[in-house]
Amino acid sequence: MIDDNFGKVVGIKSVRFTEFNPGQKSGVVSDGGWVKVNPHDPRATALEQWWSGVDNAVTFTNLSSSVGGSSLEKSTQVTMMQLIHSVEPSLNDTKGVLSEFTARLVRVIDRRRDEVLLPYYTACALERSTNDGSRMMKCNKKIDGSGHCASCGLVPEEKRIKRWMVRCVFQDFTGANMILQLFDDQFNPLCGKTAEEAAGQGDLENFLKGSAYQGLFKLRVRSKLDEYDGKFRPRHTVTSVQKVSGADMMRHAQNMIDEISALA
Numbered sequence: 130m131i132d133d134n135f136g137k138v139v140g141i142k143s144v145r146f147t148e149f150n151p152g153q154k155s156g157v158v159s160d161g162g163w164v165k166v167n168p169h170d171p172r173a174t175a176l177e178q179w180w181s182g183v184d185n186a187v188t189f190t191n192l193s194s195s196v197g198g199s200s201l202e203k204s205t206q207v208t209m210m211q212l213i214h215s216v217e218p219s220l221n222d223t224k225g226v227l228s229e230f231t232a233r234l235v236r237v238i239d240r241r242r243d244e245v246l247l248p249y250y251t252a253c254a255l256e257r258s259t260n261d262g263s264r265m266m267k268c269n270k271k272i273d274g275s276g277h278c279a280s281c282g283l284v285p286e287e288k289r290i291k292r293w294m295v296r297c298v299f300q301d302f303t304g305a306n307m308i309l310q311l312f313d314d315q316f317n318p319l320c321g322k323t324a325e326e327a328a329g330q331g332d333l334e335n336f337l338k339g340s341a342y343q344g345l346f347k348l349r350v351r352s353k354l355d356e357y358d359g360k361f362r363p364r365h366t367v368t369s370v371q372k373v374s375g376a377d378m379m380r381h382a383q384n385m386i387d388e389i390s391a392l393a
């Protein structure tokens with residue numbers, strides 16, 4: 130059973146239904162029965178996935194930003210709960226795992242205690258040749274407070290550009306929250322502007338609220354263990370974000386209506 134306002138699954142075991150008055154039924158939980166919200170049960174997960182509805186409705190087209198992987202690399206459909214409770218503990222330090230899930234962008238983290246966290250960093254726009262020397266491309270490395278790039282040295286003012294680095298809080302239908310950083314490749318298409326353009330408009334906070342927050346997104350993440358202070362910790366890198374379109378939602382709603390009609 131699903132509570133449709135909150136998207137929670139309520140599991141009920143051993144309930145006896147009796148006719149109360151004509152047309153009215155009453156349920157009593159018997160000895161050994163229970164009522165649980167979001168029970169840890171494969172049937173509950175299946176129900177949630179069916180309800181969340183977008184598991185198979187959307188296919189990724191943007192594979193260009195996949196981190197070091199081919200477009201043929203397989204990813205697994207998960208919930209955020211599974212990502213936290215199953216994928217994370219299963220990681221080893223050599224191999225990453227690709228997963229996909231659907232979530233809402235709840236908010237952007239713009240503060241750490243009293244410190245303001247800008248949603249972008251300043252990058253070096255000097256042209257450098259690629260490793261194989263075949264072509265030139267922007268360096269894109271972070272520029273430090275004194276205007277220096279680790280590779281290019283002092284960067285002239287006009288070659289310093291802002292690139293998105295947005296700390297996003299995503300939430301899926303299981304209620305789990307996860308902070309994921311989005312960079313230019315993912316955040317540009319999501320909000321429709323470069324960080325440079327958005328910062329030039331002034332009120333960044335309002336811009337971010339107005340442009341990026343609506344809707345449901347399908348995310349692909351690569352999960353890996355990263356070494357930090359001699360310890361390995363799970364790290365999730367977003368390789369692709371795609372907005373779930375109104376058409377996809379409608380198609381799914383129609384599928385659900387068809388399934389419900391078939392039950393009747």
Ligand SMILES: [Zn+2]
Nearest residue numbers: 253268278281
């Ligand atoms: Zn540089």
